[in-house]
Amino acid sequence: MMLDNLLAPLRHLGHSSINAIWKLGMMSRFLLAILAHSGQSLLRFQLTIREVYFAGVLSLIIIVVSGLFVGMVLGLQGYNTLSRFGSADALGALVALSLLRELGPVLAALLFASRSGSAMTAEIGLMKATEQLEAMSVMAVDPVARVVAPRFWAGVISMPILAALFNVMGIFGGYLVGVVMIGLDEGTFWSQMQNNVDLHSDVINGLIKSLFFGIAVTLIAVFEGFDATPTAAGVSSATTRTVVTSALVILALDFVLTAFMF
Amino acid sequence: MQNDSFIEFKHVSFGYGDRLILQDISLKIGRGQLVAIMGGSGSGKTTLLRLISGQIRAQQGQVLVDGRDVGRMNQRELYQHRRRMGMLFQFGALFTDLPVFDNVAFPIREHTSLSPAMVRDLVLMKLHAVGLRGTESLMPAELSGGMSRRIALARAIALDPQIMLYDEPFTGLDPISLATIALLIKKLSDALGTSAVMVTHDVHKSLEIVDYVYFIAGGKIAAAGTPDEVRASDSPWVHQFIHGEADGPVHFAYPAQQSLAGSFGLEGA
Ligand SMILES: Nc1ncnc2c1ncn2[C@@H]1O[C@H](COP(=O)(O)OP(=O)(O)OP(=O)(O)O)[C@@H](O)[C@H]1O
Ligand SMILES: [Mg+2]
Numbered sequence: 178m179m180l181d182n183l184l185a186p187l188r189h190l191g192h193s194s195i196n197a198i199w200k201l202g203m204m205s206r207f208l209l210a211i212l213a214h215s216g217q218s219l220l221r222f223q224l225t226i227r228e229v230y231f232a233g234v235l236s237l238i239i240i241v242v243s244g245l246f247v248g249m250v251l252g253l254q255g256y257n258t259l260s261r262f263g264s265a266d267a268l269g270a271l272v273a274l275s276l277l278r279e280l281g282p283v284l285a286a287l288l289f290a291s292r293s294g295s296a297m298t299a300e301i302g303l304m305k306a307t308e309q310l311e312a313m314s315v316m317a318v319d320p321v322a323r324v325v326a327p328r329f330w331a332g333v334i335s336m337p338i339l340a341a342l343f344n345v346m347g348i349f350g351g352y353l354v355g356v357v358m359i360g361l362d363e364g365t366f367w368s369q370m371q372n373n374v375d376l377h378s379d380v381i382n383g384l385i386k387s388l389f390f391g392i393a394v395t396l397i398a399v400f401e402g403f404d405a406t407p408t409a410a411g412v413s414s415a416t417t418r419t420v421v422t423s424a425l426v427i428l429a430l431d432f433v434l435t436a437f438m439f
Numbered sequence: 440m441q442n443d444s445f446i447e448f449k450h451v452s453f454g455y456g457d458r459l460i461l462q463d464i465s466l467k468i469g470r471g472q473l474v475a476i477m478g479g480s481g482s483g484k485t486t487l488l489r490l491i492s493g494q495i496r497a498q499q500g501q502v503l504v505d506g507r508d509v510g511r512m513n514q515r516e517l518y519q520h521r522r523r524m525g526m527l528f529q530f531g532a533l534f535t536d537l538p539v540f541d542n543v544a545f546p547i548r549e550h551t552s553l554s555p556a557m558v559r560d561l562v563l564m565k566l567h568a569v570g571l572r573g574t575e576s577l578m579p580a581e582l583s584g585g586m587s588r589r590i591a592l593a594r595a596i597a598l599d600p601q602i603m604l605y606d607e608p609f610t611g612l613d614p615i616s617l618a619t620i621a622l623l624i625k626k627l628s629d630a631l632g633t634s635a636v637m638v639t640h641d642v643h644k645s646l647e648i649v650d651y652v653y654f655i656a657g658g659k660i661a662a663a664g665t666p667d668e669v670r671a672s673d674s675p676w677v678h679q680f681i682h683g684e685a686d687g688p689v690h691f692a693y694p695a696q697q698s699l700a701g702s703f704g705l706e707g708a
Binding site: 300303304307308309311312313314315316317318319323 | 492534535
């Protein structure tokens with residue numbers, strides 16, 4: 178009895194690890210299935226465009242507003258710290274580098290997961306719960322090809338664009354605070370940025386990160402939707418799982434990618 | 440009469456988990472025939488349709504459609520099989536993100552390359568057939584239950600399938616719509632030679648239009664016959680079922696008792 182109680186957490190740990198690995202395997206297989214059934218989403222590209230609208234365009238507001246504020250905060254905090262060392266001139270470079278390398282891709286992905294990823298899971302889960310996916314398959318239309326793959330590609334396409342937009346808005350926010358509010362020299366702000374930002378190691382690497390995040394978040398979102406227990410409660414817990422898992426995966430993946438890139 | 444069978448169950452058994460739902464079912468549906476499946480709630484009627492559409496596979500026995508075993512088809516063959524099949528789901532299963540027009544147009548657009556004008560004509564024709572022309576721009580959420588099911592029917596027959604599976608087509612319809620839909624189902628079988636299986640609780644209307652009736656209870660075919668044979672049956676069970684009496688050999692309980700099988704008067708197919 179005593180031993181049982183002691184072993185329970187261990188058993189729990191083992192159980193969840195096995196589950197996690199199991200799920201990872203399922204997800205990889207699902208990714209392969211999506212890739213194998215992607216023909217339609219590319220040939221009938223308007224299917225994907227429609228999903229880009231839902232996944233990408235509808236996230237614009239939140240991305241634009243958050244990007245602006247993050248950039249403004251960076252401007253304030255950066256100026257505070259830099260001016261202590263007498264190097265407030267480097268503010269432009271600081272804002273741009275933090276955004277391009279880290280904050281842009283990571284925050285945009287987190288926002289994308291909670292705005293579009295959760296919506297994708299809920300939508301697909303609900304289609305499953307109301308037998309719509311089943312009906313489609315009985316009409317000899319593969320739901321993975323018709324419903325899942327277009328959403329997946331839409332997410333993969335939207336994510337880097339949203340991250341880039343986040344960066345642009347962030348830099349603009351830094352400019353507003355640094356140059357317009359605090360009154361740093363405009364020419365120095367931009368030229369410092371230009372001199373210190375490298376196209377390959379900063380801009381491209383940031384985009385590659387957001388591409389990976391896009392793949393991860395969208396895959397999690399469509400998988401959780403497709404895998405949801407077909408009930409109201411099942412769909413709601415799948416939606417929660419999408420947001421939580423995405424956040425963890427984005428941060429872990431960011432660490433790994435950063436270690437490789439910089 | 441039923442030698443040229445198009446759909447045939449040979450000793451089919453199926454269960455969810457440990458619970459057997461259908462046991463050793465054998466039945467035949469001829470080409471162009473309209474056959475009704477009747478039985479109590481939860482007796483496995485929807486399950487039987489799902490075996491024909493290949494959504495589930497028989498654990499024992501064979502489900503043959505046009506001589507081919509649905510249970511052994513691979514994905515590609517299954518989709519080929521389904522292309523000539525239409526299914527009306529018990530709860531409609533309309534695509535909630537598409538308006539009525541796009542719902543009905545869905546199978547047409549997916550499987551043909553007709554021009555938009557022809558798609559439009561076809562969709563309007565099908566909507567007219569179910570008596571709902573003029574609803575094209577409504578969203579499924581704006582339809583009543585009975586309307587949704589008729590739209591779902593229009594979608595199911597959009598490509599004039601060779602096989603039709605109807606899961607309770609008459610539920611929730613007013614008497615006039617019911618007569619219209621019954622006539623439509625009859626016409627599809629007579630004019631187009633569609634072989635059809637219809638799950639229904641509406642005994643009287645379906646006895647008017649079907650060629651043959653199977654009753655299922657306790658996972659088995661409890662009784663079977665042509666409408667005339669059913670009407671003339673002196674089986675107390677069939678009598679109770681078609682007259683909807685609360686008291687009789689069937690008691691209102693769950694799960695259905697298997698010992699009932701003994702009291703059926705008709706051939707136990
Ligand atoms: N996915 C499932 N998992 C487990 N059991 C199921 C599942 N679907 C149906 N069942 C069980 O199988 C039995 C037969 O279900 P089915 O849907 O075929 O009944 P039915 O004859 O269509 O009933 P109704 O007239 O109410 O629609 C039911 O008792 C049900 O509990
Ligand atoms: Mg049913």
